Amino acid sequence: MAATAVEEGFGLTRVPRGPEAAAGTSAVKRSTRAEQEKAKRLGDGKTARERLRHTVRTGLSHAKDLDEFFNLLADAGLQVETRMLPSGDLQGYKVALPDDGTPVWFSGSSLATDLYLPQIRQRLTATEAQPTAAPSARRHRPSAWHVATAAAERNPHHLDHADDGAVQAHLTVFGEVLYALPARAPALLQAELHRAALAFEQAVHIRAHRPPARPRTARRPEVHAATLAAAEAAGHNPATVLQQAAQYRTLDDAKSASEVLVWRIHASATGTHPAPAHKPHKLATRTSSPPRRSVSDTGHKRAIAIARRPSTVRVPRRRPFCPPLGLTLRRGVVATTRRLRFAGGMAQSLTPQALEQQRGFRGMSVQELAEATGVSPGSVRRWEAGTQAVSDRAFGRLLKVLHCDAQDLTAGERGTETLQDLRRRAGMSAAEVAALLRRKRASQGLHISAEKVRDLERGRPVSGRDWLSPETQGWVARMLAQVYGIPDRVVIDAWRRTRPNDIAPTLPARRPRNTSEAALTIWRELNDRQRSYLTCIFHQDQEAEEEQRQNRYAGEAHRPAAAWRRLTLALSAPADLVGFTRIQERLRKAGIHDPGTGSSVSALDRRGLITVYRDRLYVDGLGDIPRTRVEMTRRGRAVARAALGVTPAPAPPAALLSPWLWKIVVRVARAGAQGVDGSLAGRGPHYLAVGQSPDGRTPSRGFIVLRLPDEADHGPYRWFLTDSGRRHIADHIDTYRSLYPSVEVGSIAAEFA
DNA sequence: CAGAGGCGAACATAAAGGGC
DNA sequence: GCCCTTTATGTTCGCCTCTG
Numbered sequence: 118m119a120a121t122a123v124e125e126g127f128g129l130t131r132v133p134r135g136p137e138a139a140a141g142t143s144a145v146k147r148s149t150r151a152e153q154e155k156a157k158r159l160g161d162g163k164t165a166r167e168r169l170r171h172t173v174r175t176g177l178s179h180a181k182d183l184d185e186f187f188n189l190l191a192d193a194g195l196q197v198e199t200r201m202l203p204s205g206d207l208q209g210y211k212v213a214l215p216d217d218g219t220p221v222w223f224s225g226s227s228l229a230t231d232l233y234l235p236q237i238r239q240r241l242t243a244t245e246a247q248p249t250a251a252p253s254a255r256r257h258r259p260s261a262w263h264v265a266t267a268a269a270e271r272n273p274h275h276l277d278h279a280d281d282g283a284v285q286a287h288l289t290v291f292g293e294v295l296y297a298l299p300a301r302a303p304a305l306l307q308a309e310l311h312r313a314a315l316a317f318e319q320a321v322h323i324r325a326h327r328p329p330a331r332p333r334t335a336r337r338p339e340v341h342a343a344t345l346a347a348a349e350a351a352g353h354n355p356a357t358v359l360q361q362a363a364q365y366r367t368l369d370d371a372k373s374a375s376e377v378l379v380w381r382i383h384a385s386a387t388g389t390h391p392a393p394a395h396k397p398h399k400l401a402t403r404t405s406s407p408p409r410r411s412v413s414d415t416g417h418k419r420a421i422a423i424a425r426r427p428s429t430v431r432v433p434r435r436r437p438f439c440p441p442l443g444l445t446l447r448r449g450v451v452a453t454t455r456r457l458r459f460a461g462g463m464a465q466s467l468t469p470q471a472l473e474q475q476r477g478f479r480g481m482s483v484q485e486l487a488e489a490t491g492v493s494p495g496s497v498r499r500w501e502a503g504t505q506a507v508s509d510r511a512f513g514r515l516l517k518v519l520h521c522d523a524q525d526l527t528a529g530e531r532g533t534e535t536l537q538d539l540r541r542r543a544g545m546s547a548a549e550v551a552a553l554l555r556r557k558r559a560s561q562g563l564h565i566s567a568e569k570v571r572d573l574e575r576g577r578p579v580s581g582r583d584w585l586s587p588e589t590q591g592w593v594a595r596m597l598a599q600v601y602g603i604p605d606r607v608v609i610d611a612w613r614r615t616r617p618n619d620i621a622p623t624l625p626a627r628r629p630r631n632t633s634e635a636a637l638t639i640w641r642e643l644n645d646r647q648r649s650y651l652t653c654i655f656h657q658d659q660e661a662e663e664e665q666r667q668n669r670y671a672g673e674a675h676r677p678a679a680a681w682r683r684l685t686l687a688l689s690a691p692a693d694l695v696g697f698t699r700i701q702e703r704l705r706k707a708g709i710h711d712p713g714t715g716s717s718v719s720a721l722d723r724r725g726l727i728t729v730y731r732d733r734l735y736v737d738g739l740g741d742i743p744r745t746r747v748e749m750t751r752r753g754r755a756v757a758r759a760a761l762g763v764t765p766a767p768a769p770p771a772a773l774l775s776p777w778l779w780k781i782v783v784r785v786a787r788a789g790a791q792g793v794d795g796s797l798a799g800r801g802p803h804y805l806a807v808g809q810s811p812d813g814r815t816p817s818r819g820f821i822v823l824r825l826p827d828e829a830d831h832g833p834y835r836w837f838l839t840d841s842g843r844r845h846i847a848d849h850i851d852t853y854r855s856l857y858p859s860v861e862v863g864s865i866a867a868e869f870a
Numbered sequence: 871c872a873g874a875g876g877c878g879a880a881c882a883t884a885a886a887g888g889g890c
Numbered sequence: 891g892c893c894c895t896t897t898a899t900g901t902t903c904g905c906c907t908c909t910g
Contacts, residue, residue, distance in 0.1 A: 483876070493900045498877065508886085508898055546886075571887080 165214050169195065170228040173212060177237060186237065209234045467512065469503035471526050475519045476501075489518040513544015524808070532807040532819025532841070536597070536615045537574040539608065543601040547571050553600045559592045576616050590622035607815055609772040613844050614819075621848040624772055636752075636759035639724065646709065648760070650717045651726060653703035655757035657684050658749045660699075682748050683730060686718065689743040695736060700747075718747065726753030773849060774818070776857040778804055785821050785836050786846055786865045792826050792835030807839060820845055843869075 176190045187210070190197045196213040211224045226233035476486050476497075483501075487494040492511055499505035507515060516523060523542050524530055534542075540550055548567040554560045563569075564581060572579045573593075584590070590612070598608040605624055612622055643651065661681050688695045697705065721727045727747045734744040749757075758764070774782065781801040785793050802821070803809045809817040820842030823834045838846075847869045854862060 492898095494877085495879090495901075496899055498879095499898085502878080505898060511898085548886080567886085568888090 166223055166228060168214060169212050169223050170232065173225065173228055173232050177232070183238065467500060467507050467515075467526050468528050469501050472515075473501045475521055475525060479519065486518065490514045509541045509546050510544050510549075512541045516542060516544070522810075522814075530808040530819075531810050531816035532610075532839075533614070534607070534611045534816055534819075535574065536608070536611045539597070539601050539603065539611050540570075540574070543603075545600075547574070550597070550600060554593070554596050557596050557599075559596060563589070563593070565593075574615060576618075587620050587623040588625070590619075591624040594622045595624060604815055606772045606818070610816075610818055610841060610845075613848070614841055617840070617844060621844075633755060633759055636756045639726070639752075639756050640760040643720075643724075647717050647720050649704065649707045649709055651721055651753065651757055652761065653700055653707060654684065654686075654721075654727060654747055654749060655754065655761070656703060657700050658682060658754065679748075683746045684748065686729075686745045686747045688734065688736070689745075690736065690739055694739060695742075718745070721753070725750055726756055773852065773856070774804075776860060777801075778818075779853055779857055780860050781805060782820055782838075782842060782846065783860055783862055783865065785842070786838055786869075787863055788836075790827060790837075792837050794835055795833065797821075797836050802836075805842075806836075818842075818845070 172195055173190060176186055187197055190212060198211050209224060209226075212228075213223065225237065476483075481489070483494045483497045487497045490497070490511060491514055496505065496511070500507055512523075512526075515526065519526070522531075523534075523538065529538065540547070545553075546567070547570040551565050551567045551570050554563075554565045554570075563584065569579050569581070569584075584593075594608045594612055595605055598605045601608070609622060609624065640648065661684065665676065665681050684700060685698045686700050687698060718727070718729055722729045727749050730746040730748070732744055732746070733741040735741050773779075778801060781797065782805065785797075802823070803817060804811045805818050805820045807817070807819045807822040811817060818841070819839055821836050822839050823836055825832065826835055826837075846865065850862065850866065850869045853860070854866070
């Protein structure tokens, strides 16, 4: 029903083929099977055609004319060849990836219809013909980000009111903006923007045409998947997503307009900001709820089974959108919706349309996906039809094959994972995990079985006396992290979400490093002078490390170790002109009054305790003078520590936040129901917010979330604590207060104590 | 119009899940 | 740990659409 409405509303029925269909659209050309195989062989997620299409489109979006266009392609490292007519006019072009073998050429039209040379020429000409502002006005024009965002905000109006051609033009230009953005965006946003561009490319492709006189059912995967992609990728339809995006955060309240735009696009596409249940949904809502294990009146956890005999209830051929739980139409018959059992109970379940969309994006047929995933095509069809859940093992393989994140396939978001989600992502059954855990020494005595793993994941009491202690649970959490190949903190957070009423697991303390006898032996072999040098350099190194730590706490950007560990030892110039370096000062205090760069330094270098760098430094009045810099090696630090009896400061337990992130969490907690405004738009959200990821791979902590304030149904979104964040504060506030006394917790101390 | 490929449905079976 | 139930998956068949 919903699908029909969307299809009718947007004419998303079928894309005409052939040249007449291509005009004015950006229909992409699918990669051939051979190209996909080659990409797979090379361990590449993308085929050559996809890479070229992206690069060419990016170049086009930056170019003012054809010359610049070809120059940009060459600058991007592509091999470019043009064909000339006898008249001297350009006839066409072809491109190939930089390749040490025989280049495989693709003509522009074989990448996408809008990359055909006449189309490009037409577009560039049209761009040139645009009236431009007077030069004087340019000085005051708003930033490109503001312009782009404003254009995005106007798109809903165009979609609603403009004619078809104009709509297509707006969408094409917006798509080009999306392609151009990554080049200008901060590095951490580039991946998001790139994904948005790809999603939009698919969406625009099928928006182009009104339905033919005789409605037909889309059959081929690219057409159907793209239809869904349009709805799905853009939060179900382009008009709604853009309207919604415009209402999220105002540009003016954020430090970075680019982040706001990315946030808006991402939030619209993934439904990051679900309106509270009591409020009217502003997003084109997913009509599906993640299928959940139902609980009967008796409390007996038994799901309503999927019909084993579908002869009684015919499943419709197509269910583009998951029906709401409750009632749904099945070929004119009202029947109760059957809920999937989904092997994980509360696990984030696969969204059928998301799978179909991801498969469509990659141009894979059901057969191909089934082969790659190691299941039968029948299973893939049932997953996409929503009649069968994906097993834990198949889910993990699916993520690998589709090169996507769990959140791309499920309604779940990063930072909301349960223990079972983590296992499904790793593609393991409970029995496999139990077997792997049993092999670990730390699991001895725990008698880990698949049943205990399941009990743990369901929040049920785990049998066995040993399981009660937080220390044991900490060990289990760490072993799970090792088995799944993810950081401890991810498991700890998922553990707390899964078992909120338990005591938090305590991660095993880091073992104090033993003083190495080998290090002491090296120390004994040094003469007094060499020992003094090593000691002074070590102290200076530690001082630099502490300075660096303080700067980081103060919010300064991360600097690579090479930039601050390399210490200046000496300048070859009279001391009365250039003074002494800090290391030389230390050496003088230690009684070495001729602190030069001679044999002692070389001896330490030879033993691998320090690395010596020699270069020249320009000093006013003296010109270029030789400079000697030294950097301690790990071995050098170990020797100095062993000899001086210094034990490194214990690092905070892995599940705790850095002072910087703790400060953010405290700030959001202190704001309470008011929330914190968009000024939080730094890197913090990547580590802390639901739906984000610090590294594009592991989930964020999920401690804060951007949403409308309670009781508000419009206006700017603000940051609030999640339950997970609240629990984390309650679990660790005392530890944090002693670890980071400079972070003022204020009123929340009483609230969370 | 024939063949290929995609898809849904029906049935059989292996495996996971749950109760005791 | 056993046994029964439930569910995911494999296999096969027939229908539909597209392509040449």
